[in-house]
Amino acid sequence: MLQVKIVPVTAFQQNCSILWDSETKEAVLIDAGGDAEVLKQEVEALGLNVKELWLTHGHLDHAGAVGQLAREWKIPVIGPHKEDQFWLDMIQEVSARYGFPIPEPVVVNQWLEGGEKLKLGEEEFEVRFAPGHTPGHVIFYNKNHQILWTGDVLFKGSIGRTDFPRGNHQQLIESIHRECFSLPDETQFISGHGPISNIGYEKQFNPFVAGKAG
Template sequence: MLHCQIVAVTAFSQNCSILWDDETMQAVLIDAGGEAERLQQMITDLGVTVIALWNTHGHLDHIGAVGALAKTYNVPVIGPNQQDSFWIDMLQDVSRQYGFPIPEPVQVDQWLAGGEILSLGKYRFEVRFTPGHTPGHVVFYCAELNMLWTGDVLFKGSIGRTDFPKGDFDTLIHSIQTQLLTLPDETQFISGHGATSSIGLEKQFNPFLKGI
């Protein structure tokens, strides 16, 4: 069985997901945005072995702990798409501007284009390319579990901001239309901030998706 522990990290309450397969006790972290020592303690308490760090995009509240954890566990950093490399290169400067602790630099081992299949135990996760919030944003979809990790593309009742450098509203809407709303309505998703929801509920009630 796959388990997911959501940990809200940083002052932005970013949802870092610790996923692990209870047969192998191997784990990945999706969007380890900060508070590396706290995440390490949780990993120790869970008794899991981290095998990779997966990232939806390059904003500081989603990758702030990635460099430190990659060094601690000697594991690959996977994602996002290479178009977010400028955000990752600016990580320390942007963290300083926001008054965040200066994080370890992040070295991406595998950039994602969309269409790749990532594995954790017997579970398979499809990578979908979803630019708009950032130009290199990706999401992770597990069809077997009807679960989706949307980063900052789609939230319960809202969508991602597009006023950051290289964000684009029309591109974001196109990504949501083609990569998220095409999934089954029963697909549950964990977003980068806030509560979980489902594709079907957002089609019905999300005011930003009316008419698309």
């Protein structure tokens, strides 16, 4: 059975998701953005064996702890799309600019393009390519439980910023309609920041995208 725990990390309160199979205790982390020691304590307390680190995109508050955890746990980094390579290459420089601890470099073992199927135990996760916030942003969808991890594409009542290098507002809106709003209304989503919401609610009430064509 799929279990999920959200652990906010860094001063940006980024939602790192710990996903695990309750029977095998195999786990993955989505967007281990920082506070590596906190995440290690959570994993240990839950008695989990983390097998992979998944990334939606390359921003420091989503990838800051990935280098250290990948090294210490000796596990691969999966995602994002290779178009976010430049963000990961700059992660130390950008962290210094924001006054964050300087993270270890992130080495991606498998770039994603969209359409791949990732596995955790018996659960399958569909990779969807959703650029706009960053050019290489991906999101993860579990059809069995109708849960979507949107990273910084879609939030409850808001959408991702596009004023960073290579951000694209129109591309983001198109990604939301194509990759998020094409899913069932009852689909719950966990975004990079803030509370859980569902697709139907955002279609109706999100002022940035509600009732607008893609």
